[in-house]
Amino acid sequence: MDYIDHIYEFVDGTIDPIKEQQLFNELSINEVLRNELKEQITVSNAIKNDFIAFNPSADSTLKIFSQLGMTSAVTTSTTILGNSLIKNKLLGLFSNYSQSIYTLIGTSVLATIGYFMLEFNGNSINLTQNGNSQPTYNSSSNNSSNNIPNSYSFNNDNKNDENLGKNLSKNDTTFKTEIIYKDRIIYKEDASKVKNLTSVYKSKINQLNQKIKDLENNLTQNSNSSSDNLNTENTNLSLAEIIEKTKIETKIEVEKQYETFYHTIYLSKETPNIVEDIVFKNEFITTKSTDILVPMENIQRHYERYNESYFDKSEQIGLSLETSWAQYFSTIEEKINPAQYQNFNNFRVAALYNFNNEISAGLDFRRENFYQVYNLIDKIGDPYIYEQKPNFNTLSAVVRYKPNFLKFYSFNPFAQFGIGGNVAGEVGRIMIGSEYKIANNYKFLMAFDYNMLNFHHNQIRYTSNKYGFHMGIGIDI
């Protein structure tokens, strides 16, 4: 019997069971037939891998679709992407997750736009001082009710003052004001222009002071010629009232100048090169070009609502008390509840002594749980696993480091290391967090820590580890 046809039918998949059995029986004893089967399978596999036959050329595809007038969007995947396995997989992946990908791209774009929308812009102002006891000033209005301040040049109500009108017009926005917070304004100044306008402000203050003197002289002399020097808006006021009003206006202007001065001092801490004149003299601040001394306490008092650390040149030495509540997470899965739920569980109190602005050390007391797992083999050799989560009172000695270079605005990042112990064993801790100065000596605290309890059972050492998230408050005494 010629089994070649059997082989064809077998490879074709159309052989009936009787013929198949006959074929298998013959294959087991006929090597020639086995080779014949192998050859047929080889040819069949080769045909399946006839890549050229099964892939129409891109040119043919393009011609078909262009002749039928179909758009490139319809033909893209068939013409460009072909039958590449990798490309098809990427296509499939993209089509399956296209919604997520589009959402991610859209969110990234919106986040980028939002970030740049929060960039600051504004108008800077000038700070100058004259040689008189009162500093000169630039009139500026700080609109704290919105993010963008209105920054004006100095208002010259006196039409006879040509210098003021020329050098400082409302459109003379040579300075930029940059807003960081709603209630805080940072001014960037061009140091060279500060010097150029110093003489202008000196002149202005001199003129105002001269006006006051003239008015006072006129008052004593009962002369009506002073009315020519008066502001036309105040013609109905008495001379004394006018003098008083002028003094008040001058004082306001001086205070405004102080405000500008304060801002410059604040900024000089950040970028000391911008205003080169600023000089700190003991408890006063002055500039190189003037001999005006502004008491430091005035600036500190005026800037009470801002970050005082920029003006407080003294070290923050003293005691700090803190308390916080923590949420802990064990590094292994906990299968049991705590032994008991104590009052003030997961609470922490700490007393730290600040050696300087950066280094503090003290004690840390916590009421907490540790999840412990340990093994025991009894006398007959059976192993046991013990799990417990007892409550501990742990006392630790801690050292905290708050680097100045990481300080920004009211945030004060720190790293803290602690070593302590409880009835079970020794405890080591690492904490990373930040203090946020709320007001004066009060601060808000947020931190993450990693805690390790080292304990022994039957002279075998075990550890219990957990992560913690802390939130609390503190006070500097």
Added chain:
Amino acid sequence: MFLEKNLKKYNDMELITLLKSNSSISDFAFKEIYDRYSSNVNAYCMRVYNNQELAEDVFQETFIRFYQSMKKKSDDNEENILLNFNIPGLLITISRNFILNLKRKEKKEVVVESFDFFEHDTQNYENQELLDLIKKALDTLEFDYREAFVMREYNGMSYEEIAKITNISISNAKARVFRAKQKIRDILKPYLVDINKI
């Protein structure tokens, strides 16, 4: 991309229905049909017709003719027609008709029973070279045998489909495929032995 993903779930009947409609989706339906069956049609054209350039033309014309026939006004009994619709069968039929038309214009081919064009029977061939050999062996076959073999081995058609398209009986279709395999086997015998020795 979303539309393409959705159309992949459609069966042939649904795609035909979309293709026959005048909506903008009809183009995408045609594309889906093209994606599904272009490889089959291309394999048929390339392996049945032994002129590659003309085979590509046949391939293109097949789909264009198919699209145009689908866009024609429907008959009253269209629903009945669609129920029994076989897209790959129709495509192969269109290609076959084109090829037959072209062959009528050609000179009558010489039937070659065996053709020893291989010089060395001790050489080892890789898969691509085996394919080349298979292609050359196919070229030596008569059109009827070659066509039946390609429909069965390349297009995966059943003997019933082959019989319907070529307008022969099922047993005749089976016989043609087997005969083609025998001829290819005889032609490639010396070289398949070498391959199996590797």
